[in-house]
Amino acid sequence: MTTSHPIVIAGAGIGGLTAALALAARGCRVVVVEKAARLEEAGAGLQLSPNASRVLTDLGLRPRLAPTITAPDAVSIMSVRRGGEVIRLPLRDRGDGRTDAPYWLLHRADLQAALLAQVKAIPAIELRLGCPFTDFAITGDGVVVRSGDGAAPLSALALIGADGVRSAVRQQLFPDVQPGFSGLVAWRGTIAAGRLPAELTPPRVQLWMGPKAHLVAYPMASGQQTNIVALMPGTLDSPSWSAPGDIAEIRHHFAAARWPDAARHMIEAVGDWRRWALFTMPDGGVWNRGPVALLGDAAHAMLPFVAQGAGMAIEDAAVLARCLGDPGGVPAALARYAAARRARVGRVQRTARQSGQIYHLRGAMAVARDLTMQALGTARLQARQNWIYDWRP
Numbered sequence: 001m002t003t004s005h006p007i008v009i010a011g012a013g014i015g016g017l018t019a020a021l022a023l024a025a026r027g028c029r030v031v032v033v034e035k036a037a038r039l040e041e042a043g044a045g046l047q048l049s050p051n052a053s054r055v056l057t058d059l060g061l062r063p064r065l066a067p068t069i070t071a072p073d074a075v076s077i078m079s080v081r082r083g084g085e086v087i088r089l090p091l092r093d094r095g096d097g098r099t100d101a102p103y104w105l106l107h108r109a110d111l112q113a114a115l116l117a118q119v120k121a122i123p124a125i126e127l128r129l130g131c132p133f134t135d136f137a138i139t140g141d142g143v144v145v146r147s148g149d150g151a152a153p154l155s156a157l158a159l160i161g162a163d164g165v166r167s168a169v170r171q172q173l174f175p176d177v178q179p180g181f182s183g184l185v186a187w188r189g190t191i192a193a194g195r196l197p198a199e200l201t202p203p204r205v206q207l208w209m210g211p212k213a214h215l216v217a218y219p220m221a222s223g224q225q226t227n228i229v230a231l232m233p234g235t236l237d238s239p240s241w242s243a244p245g246d247i248a249e250i251r252h253h254f255a256a257a258r259w260p261d262a263a264r265h266m267i268e269a270v271g272d273w274r275r276w277a278l279f280t281m282p283d284g285g286v287w288n289r290g291p292v293a294l295l296g297d298a299a300h301a302m303l304p305f306v307a308q309g310a311g312m313a314i315e316d317a318a319v320l321a322r323c324l325g326d327p328g329g330v331p332a333a334l335a336r337y338a339a340a341r342r343a344r345v346g347r348v349q350r351t352a353r354q355s356g357q358i359y360h361l362r363g364a365m366a367v368a369r370d371l372t373m374q375a376l377g378t379a380r381l382q383a384r385q386n387w388i389y390d391w392r393p
Contacts, residue, residue: 006031006126007324008145008156010133010169012039014108015296015313016162017115021059022317024124026325031154032125033147035132039116044188044274045220045227046111047205048104051391052311055318058393061114068110070219071102072204077373080210081366083260087373089382091204105205105220105227111310133161133168136292142330143291158291158330160320162313165279167298174286179279179301184356185234186278186304187250188242189270191226196269200262201226207359211257211366214305214359217266228270230254231305231356236277245275278303280353284346287338291330295320300345305355308348308388316341318393348388 007023009016012034020030048056056062075089091103119125132148136159145154161169165179193201201219208215213232220227232253237243250273254264285300287293296313316337323337324330361369373381 005029005142005155005157007158007160008033008143008154009160009162010034010145011161011163011167011296011298012036012116012127012129013162013164013296013313014111014115014310015317016160017112017119018055018059018314019160019162019295019317019320020119020125020127021061021115021122022055022321023324024122025059026321028124028321028324030125031156032119032127033131033133033145034127034129035148037130039112039129044108044190044229045218045225046104046106046108046310047218047307048106048111048314049307049311049385050103050389052314053102053104055314055393058318059118061118064114064117065104065106065111068106068114068222070105070203070221070223072105072218074204076202076204076206078206078208078263079366079370080208080257080259080263082370086209086370087378087381088204089378105218107220107225107227108310110221133163135172136169138290138292156291158293158324158334160293160295161298162295163298165281165297165301167294169292170286170294170298173289173292173294177282177286179281181236182278182280182303183233184231184278184303186276187230187232187245188274188276189228189272190220191228191266191269191271193224193226196226196266200266208259208263209359209361209366209369210254210259210263211362212360213253213257214356215254215259215263215266226266228266229304230267231278234275234277237275243275243277245273247273280349283349284342285349287342288331288334291334293320293334293337299341300349302345302349303352303356305352305359306348306385306388308352311388312345312348315344315391315393322393344391351388 006029009032079086134148137144143159205218216229281301295316323333
């Protein structure tokens with residue numbers, strides 16, 4: 001797509017930067033506006049399954065990411081009721097032909113840094129930091145985008161809101177659609193290598209299932225850190241996704257439920273807990289009107305219980321670029337984008353919600369869950385994820 005007018009993306013997070021790269025690869029000129037004056041390290045760990053790593057590889061990011069990636073050998077599903085492993089799902093050498101894209105563990109800041117370096121190397125992308133989106137006006141031939149930095153309004157072919165769960169673009173596009181608090185809180189922290197014994201830091205993802213809570217732990221930063229996420233019911237004390245957390249609250253919850261020593265040892269080893277109240281959008285998301293569309297959490301914030309929040313934003317970026325790169329008008333392209341994403345995203349949202357319910361079972365239901373997983377076996381449990389992992393843009 002060659003034109004004098006750019007496509008404007010509001011938000012320079014993972015989804016926004018990936019979309020900029022994907023659009024530039026299709027011949028589009030892109031302007032990314034971001035309210036932060038600098039993109040600082042933020043967040044904690046990320047799991048990127050093959051559906052997402054495939055897109056990043058196609059965009060040429062693998063060499064930049066290689067020094068920071070950890071490739072786990074398996075997902076180990078643990079049960080508080082059993083006190084240990086229920087079943088282990090290998091992630092390497094499955095023998096089923098799915099070898100074109102790996103499963104990656106990495107720090108969110110490392111992914112954002114790699115995306116940013118790639119963006120800066122492409123002349124067709126202009127990144128404007130300290131430039132908060134304020135509003136837009138749809139015109140006969142596109143959209144006019146205004147920002148709060150005093151710059152002149154931008155005439156654009158399209159505006160893409162990639163500005164997160166509290167999206168300012170969505171607020172104007174769909175003012176009646178708001179994210180809702182799920183009643184669940186994610187507690188996140190990191191542990192430096194060497195602060196835990198080797199048996200607690202295997203080269204795999206550990207998923208501990210327990211009563212009304214679950215715990216996820218995995219290595220990142222090339223094994224130099226362990227990422228810990230504890231997910232449990234909580235109150236909406238702060239809408240921030242990185243508010244300071246009091247270890248006394250999480251310690252009480254996991255002690256009262258008699259979690260095994262291994263899990264509680266990991267919790268105690270975290271020096272700085274961050275508390276993230278989990279908000280979600282309606283199943284299937286909200287997407288577009290005319291030359292304006294949404295992407296990532298702005299469109300479809302979901303529970304993180306199948307580790308697909310970043311993955312779905314990366315997928316969105318690839319599909320958006322494909323649709324805008326096809327012949328035809330922008331509104332029609334964005335309508336195709338929405339149609340291509342709605343059903344899949346809705347299914348992932350529902351799967352994440354159902355997974356959390358399964359992880360948090362108690363009593364006899366937890367016994368039945370563990371026995372069912374073992375009876376299904378590795379191959380059939382893995383096959384249940386293939387519809388997510390096998391996706392291609």
